[in-house]
Amino acid sequence: MNSLVLCVIFLLISCNGLQLPSSFKKCDRRRSDFNRCLSKAVYTAVKVLDKPLELYGLPSLYDVAFPSDVVVELGNSTYGLRQKYTQYRVIGLTKPQSIIARLDPGPLTNTLTIEAIYPKLIWDVELEAKGTVVLLPLNVITPLEFTFESPTLTFTFELEEYLNEVTHFKVIDSALDIQVHGLKFDFKHLFSNKRLNKEFNSEFSAKGMQAFVLFKHVGAIFGPYFHSVFNNFLDKVPVGELFDG
Template sequence: MKLFLLLVIWVNTCTSLTLPSTFTKCDKRKSDFNECLSKAVQNAISQLAKPMEKYNLPSFEPFKFASLSPKSGKQIRSSSMKFKNYRIYGHTKINSSKVNMNFEDNTLTIELSHPELRYEIDYEAKGVMMVLPFDSAGLVTVTSKNPTYTLKFTLEQFVKNGKKYLRVSGTNMMIKPESMTFYYENLFKDKALNDEFNKEMSGSWKEILANFAAGYMDSYAKVYGDVFNHFLEVVPLVDLFEGVQ
């Protein structure tokens, strides 16, 4: 099965495709280009409840990836915590979108607001927290209310088989939620203690998000940059936009 998937990806990277018929192609020459692009991006993402394997696009319901790499080895409190198997639900439900494509500095900025995003992540934890030793594993659920994701992709052109393509050379990301809640299952055997810990975590969501951004946001942004790159590998520049050469 893995060999088949690798073969599909290899064939796709060697074959140029036009934009999916259900996607909107915007005209760079028109004054409402970025407005068109905002609607086009929102429309495209809303279709990713199922993968588009032909275009190397995964499902966004849920959006899955294995792990994130920290910028520096940080510990949470007096413990060692490891996270894997990220599943994110809610990406295809979008309240508003704002997209700007700057052809002069080759950047694409995408701002998306969602009613809710839910993250389900497997964790392993060992150490001491609140003076209590623990050694546990399970599921952590993070619920983010009304988050706004801002992704800025730095792009560069290259030529393949006589056609111009774009690729992502850098990605920056910011996340601004209205609120966040955390729930670790089975972190502590005592349910009352476990609930109290989760309540404390949820009350400190701003600090936790800031710590996450400092240590993991670059790695998280790269996950989306890689997804976008896989799509750009198979669709030439002239098939992404009208009015380009």
């Protein structure tokens, strides 16, 4: 009998999708204050994800380790410095200062825009550097911590509805844009001379906004991770559980 009950529950979940946990706020698309409600709902959901919600396919967003194939390469060792950045982690995504969310319906798709503002975000990465810096030869692998100060992350998801017993959304396109007001670098062991290492970090951080131009394209690299996570969630939770109306 217990096995039969479990099978029935499994079939109900498979056919109808999961219900949202009580901590997730449900908004009514027919109301004029829908986007305000949606902003609060997304803010609350992000805060909850200090811990993963595995049943819904949602990992913890507090400390995110990106896939090993996320790699940024810059420069050339023959004419300067070749830099290879790997093993990315971002810490603090569940600590937004504020979130503004908006759902714009269209004839074929819906566009969900989430603008998340943070006091800071910390990124950990491993840097492999080979070449020269002001005539100093370098051939090192070092941890690097860089801090985005007052960053705004804008996620855009293009959502298409489809029917699988009940209506679901799926992400068919997405983008991530990152804006910052400051950027600080902490190369842990770039130079063996500790004083030189400290001074280099200070000088490089002073020109952080100029250096950010080199990293401006990272949104296109990290965006697919959030695309995949959100799509996995939408596959499990039908539209009727996300919104009224």
